[in-house]
Every structure is written in C-alpha cells, then in structure tokens.
Amino acid sequence: MPQFRLVVLISGRGSNLQAILDVCQTGCLNAEVVAVISNRPDASGLQYAAAAGIPYQVIDHTGFADRVTFDQALAQCIGRYMPDLVLLAGFMRVLTPGFVAQFTGRLLNIHPSLLPAFPGLHTHQRALDAGVTQHGVSVHFVTPELDGGPVIAQSIVPVLPEDDEAQLAARVLVAEHQLYPVVVQWLVAGRLSLNAQQQPVLDGATLDEPVCFQQ
Numbered sequence: 001m002p003q004f005r006l007v008v009l010i011s012g013r014g015s016n017l018q019a020i021l022d023v024c025q026t027g028c029l030n031a032e033v034v035a036v037i038s039n040r041p042d043a044s045g046l047q048y049a050a051a052a053g054i055p056y057q058v059i060d061h062t063g064f065a066d067r068v069t070f071d072q073a074l075a076q077c078i079g080r081y082m083p084d085l086v087l088l089a090g091f092m093r094v095l096t097p098g099f100v101a102q103f104t105g106r107l108l109n110i111h112p113s114l115l116p117a118f119p120g121l122h123t124h125q126r127a128l129d130a131g132v133t134q135h136g137v138s139v140h141f142v143t144p145e146l147d148g149g150p151v152i153a154q155s156i157v158p159v160l161p162e163d164d165e166a167q168l169a170a171r172v173l174v175a176e177h178q179l180y181p182v183v184v185q186w187l188v189a190g191r192l193s194l195n196a197q198q199q200p201v202l203d204g205a206t207l208d209e210p211v212c213f214q215q
C-alpha cells in the first residue's frame with residue numbers, strides 16, 4: 001500500500017503537527033506528512049517541518065483581498081501535494097464553504113473543548129468562567145459551520161479548582177497530542193469515513209456519539 005499523504009495546516013506553535021510527525025516516524029502509521037502550510041509567516045511550528053525535511057509553504061492571509069481569494073490560493077497549494085487527508089492543527093482562519101466542499105470527508109480539525117460546548121476561540125478561559133468540572137478536546141470532520149462538523153472522538157480532561165487558563169490549556173494539550181494521532185490512524189487504516197448523511201462511520205458502525213476517552 002502506498003503511504004497515506006497528509007497535509008497539515010498550522011498558524012502557530014505546531015505541537016500537534018509534531019505529535020503527528022512523531023507517530024509517522026515510528027512507522028506505526030502508514031502515512032507521511034507531505035507538506036505543512038501556515039497562514040502566518042512567523043509560525044514557529046514551521047521549524048518542525050524544516051527539521052523533519054518536509055516542504056513547507058506560507059500563504060499569508062493578510063496579502064489577500066478577502067477570504068475567498070485566500071482560500072482559493074490555499075486550496076491550489078494543497079492540491080499540488082495531492083493529499084489523502086488535510087489536518088487543521090491550530091489553524092486559525094475560518095474557511096469558506098467553497099473551500100470546505102473540496103475536501104469533504106478529508107478535512108479534520110482538533111478543537112480544544114468538548115464540542116458542542118465552547119466552539120470558537122478562547123475555549124479554556126470560557127470553560128473556567130463557566131465553572132465546568134470537565135473540559136477536553138474534540139476531533140471533528142470540518143464542515144462549513146465553524147466547529148459544527150460531526151465529532152469523531154473526544155478526550156475528557158478534569159478541571160481542577162486552582163486551574164488558571166495556562167494550566168488547563170497545558171493539561172488539554174497533552175490529551176490533544178494523544179487523540180489526534182489516534183483518529184488519523186483510524187482514517188489511514190480505512191476504519192473511519194464520513195457517509196453521505198455527514199455522519200462518521202467507524203468500523204462499519206455509524207457514530208451517534210463521539211468515541212470518548214478519559215484522561
């Protein structure tokens with residue numbers, strides 16, 4: 001079997017990118033990251049790509065008139081690498097429906113909350129402000145609706161009484177680095193897909209609820 005081709009989109013630190021690179025390196029995953037693309041020239045995560053000898057590109061969204069033209073450039077760049085799967089890993093630009101439609105069932109995001117709770121930004125502070133005792137991370141198929149696509153898997157992380165935003169974010173990040181490779185592995189192994197009704201199917205069964213892991 002040829003290796004599954006992954007393109008990873010980042011905007012910043014790239015620790016989830018590194019977690020994916022790590023599992024590819026072990027040989028446990030029949031996949032390779034064929035390109036990393038950032039919308040921000042200063043994304044430090046690009047150094048992980050460079051260190052691994054993986055081609056990387058910057059498509060700076062500030063150089064485009066609107067979201068549609070940025071997304072067209074992004075889609076064209078991604079297309080050159082002929083990916084089987086595109087991973088959002090801390091990618092911070094909302095994608096247009098036209099972009100998303102080109103990658104149906106092949107575009108995943110990792111989001112730092114237990115969706116449908118806390119879609120959007122600043123999830124850790126919002127979880128603290130809401131006083132929840134459980135927080136975590138979700139991996140979902142991307143649809144036009146922001147953080148509204150079908151959730152595949154979640155990992156639950158406890159919120160401790162003394163947590164501040166940084167402490168909670170760090171605890172969730174550990175779970176992110178475990179969860180994303182697991183879900184990617186399911187896709188690579190042909191165990192996971194998205195059906196025509198936009199529901200995830202794992203090992204032949206429709207997922208009515210996300211697969212749930214507990215930290």
Ligand code: NHR
Pocket residue numbers: 088091092093094095096097100109110111112119120121142143144145146147148149
């Ligand atoms: N695009 C679509 N269509 N659907 C999703 O589910 C998406 C998406 C693009 C990114 C990641 C998401 C997250 O996990 C994601 C999911 C950016 C914003 C945002 O408001 C919100 C959620 C996510 C990513 N971005 C601002 C914008 O104007 C910019 C913020 C910044 O640059 O710091 O695009 O949380």
Ligand code: GAR
Pocket residue numbers: 010011012013014015016017045089090091092110111112120121173176
């Ligand atoms: C991660 O916590 C990821 O879940 C989150 O940003 C962080 C990126 O870290 N994503 C979003 O908030 C998307 N809007 P990383 O760059 O080290 O992977």
